[in-house]
Amino acid sequence: MNPVLETRDLTIRFGGHVAVDRVSCAFHAGTLTAIVGPNGAGKTTYFNLISGQLKATSGSVLLEGEDITALPAPLRTRRGLGRAFQLTQLFPNLSVLENVRLAVQARHGGGLQLLSVWLDHKHLLDEAQAVLEAVRLADKADAPASALPHGDQRKLEVALMMALDPKVYMFDEPTAGMSVDEVPVVLDLIRALKQRRDKTILLVEHKMDVVRELADRIIVLHNGQLLADGEPAQVMALPVVQSAYMGTVAVEEGA
Numbered sequence: 001m002n003p004v005l006e007t008r009d010l011t012i013r014f015g016g017h018v019a020v021d022r023v024s025c026a027f028h029a030g031t032l033t034a035i036v037g038p039n040g041a042g043k044t045t046y047f048n049l050i051s052g053q054l055k056a057t058s059g060s061v062l063l064e065g066e067d068i069t070a071l072p073a074p075l076r077t078r079r080g081l082g083r084a085f086q087l088t089q090l091f092p093n094l095s096v097l098e099n100v101r102l103a104v105q106a107r108h109g110g111g112l113q114l115l116s117v118w119l120d121h122k123h124l125l126d127e128a129q130a131v132l133e134a135v136r137l138a139d140k141a142d143a144p145a146s147a148l149p150h151g152d153q154r155k156l157e158v159a160l161m162m163a164l165d166p167k168v169y170m171f172d173e174p175t176a177g178m179s180v181d182e183v184p185v186v187l188d189l190i191r192a193l194k195q196r197r198d199k200t201i202l203l204v205e206h207k208m209d210v211v212r213e214l215a216d217r218i219i220v221l222h223n224g225q226l227l228a229d230g231e232p233a234q235v236m237a238l239p240v241v242q243s244a245y246m247g248t249v250a251v252e253e254g255a
């Protein structure tokens with residue numbers, strides 16, 4: 001089976017610091033890959049390179065076999081690369097429902113314009129409402145997006161990604177900052193996405209219990225390099241991974 005997403009020797013340098021260093025990795029549909037590693041390992045930077053928020057120094061990103069390295073982030077989104085929106089990308093004064101409705105509209109090819117012939121289309125609103133129910137935000141549908149507390153903002157990010165229904169879902173610590181009762185909602189959604197078997201899911205996550213439960217595969221980044229890649233039990237058992245992940249023992253060069 002051809003990979004949905006692939007990075008080849010993907011590299012970014014900030015001045016003298018190589019934050020992502022020749023990372024080659026292929027991701028397949030129906031698989032949830034957790035990306036782990038100590039703080040500063042390059043996980044978020046790797047995500048930013050895949051989604052187009054950062055421009056690679058060298059190497060490439062391929063989506064369904066096509067080189068998308070030169071494409072800006074919005075065009076990557078349009079091709080099916082889903083990265084959680086940041087709130088700065090939303091319409092903060094619009095309601096939660098309207099924001100999700102715009103994402104649904106974008107998926108249907110309407111673009112992200114506010115004024116559109118689709119504006120009153122009931123089925124877009126119904127779809128948006130269904131997504132909000134899935135993330136348990138239906139009761140906040142009419143609130144301005146900017147007025148949501150932190151946990152709800154994170155849920156809205158997930159809602160927007162679901163509304164776009166991309167081929168590749170990229171979750172960067174999706175439950176960070178959530179209260180204990182909010183976390184299961186998001187984990188249930190990721191579990192449901194996994195069960196669909198047609199999505200390629202990438203998850204950056206520090207909580208190892210979450211990784212163990214959800215991941216089909218773990219890749220470990222350390223100092224920007226791919227340190228390990230494989231089945232969760234095997235990867236987690238590697239001494240070099242334990243030391244790197246716990247950050248307690250220096251990893252030897254070339255380990």
Ligand SMILES: Nc1ncnc2c1ncn2[C@@H]1O[C@H](COP(=O)(O)OP(=O)(O)OP(=O)(O)O)[C@@H](O)[C@H]1O
Binds near residue numbers: 038042
């Ligand atoms: N825009 C930037 N300019 C300079 N250095 C950067 C930039 N973005 C990231 N870095 C550096 O790249 C390295 C990797 O950072 P990154 O945030 O990707 O790590 P991470 O694995 O996601 O860490 P964490 O688990 O703490 O979120 C760090 O040393 C960071 O300081």
